[in-house]
Amino acid sequence: xxxxxKPMAIARSRPTAVSSAVFLVGLAVLWGLVxxxxxxxxxxxxxxxxxxxxxxxxxxxxWIFRGTDRAxxxxxxxxxxxxxxxxxxxxxxxAALLKWTAIHYLVARVIVSVFAGLAMFVLNAVLNFRQV
Numbered sequence: 001x002x003x004x005x006k007p008m009a010i011a012r013s014r015p016t017a018v019s020s021a022v023f024l025v026g027l028a029v030l031w032g033l034v035x036x037x038x039x040x041x042x043x044x045x046x047x048x049x050x051x052x053x054x055x056x057x058x059x060x061x062x063w064i065f066r067g068t069d070r071a072x073x074x075x076x077x078x079x080x081x082x083x084x085x086x087x088x089x090x091x092x093x094x095a096a097l098l099k100w101t102a103i104h105y106l107v108a109r110v111i112v113s114v115f116a117g118l119a120m121f122v123l124n125a126v127l128n129f130r131q132v
Contacts, residue, residue, distance in 0.1 A: 015121070018059045023113060026052030030109060041105040042095050048109075049090055053083045053120075078127060086120035 026048040033044035057079045090112050097108040 015060075018056060019117060019121070022052040022056040022059065023117070025055060027106060027109060031106060034105065041098060042091060045094050045105075045109055046087065046091055049087050050083075053079075053086070057083075082120055082123040082127065085123060086116045089119055090116040 029048035029051050030041070030044050033039040033047060034041055037044070039047075057076060090109075093112040093115060094105075094108055097103050097111065098105060101108070103111070
């Protein structure tokens with residue numbers, strides 16, 4: 001029984017590992033654009049979001065949802081539509097937090113990620129990779 005549980009635990013940790021890693025990439029892009037590129041936080045968050053989510057698709061397709069029967073072209077198109085939903089949630093909530101609170105932009109981005117990340121995971125798992 002223990003031997004069977006170990007591969008299942010590893011498989012369940014893949015979405016968390018990938019999501020965490022690409023989120024850190026997105027935060028690094030956001031930070032770099034704001035700190036070094038003197039960019040405003042909201043457009044920098046959009047660029048960081050697009051960068052990390054493109055990486056997320058590649059890792060999701062090859063490692064999390066391996067064996068999906070959807071073609072790569074149509075899968076990426078659906079992923080981009082889902083990412084558009086996630087980006088809208090991210091940017092709207094992020095801009096609202098920055099405008100109406102004194103929260104630091106990186107903390108605001110982390111808070112917003114909970115809502116956008118859950119929405120995107122469900123959309124991609126159900127509509128794109130068809131594995132939930």
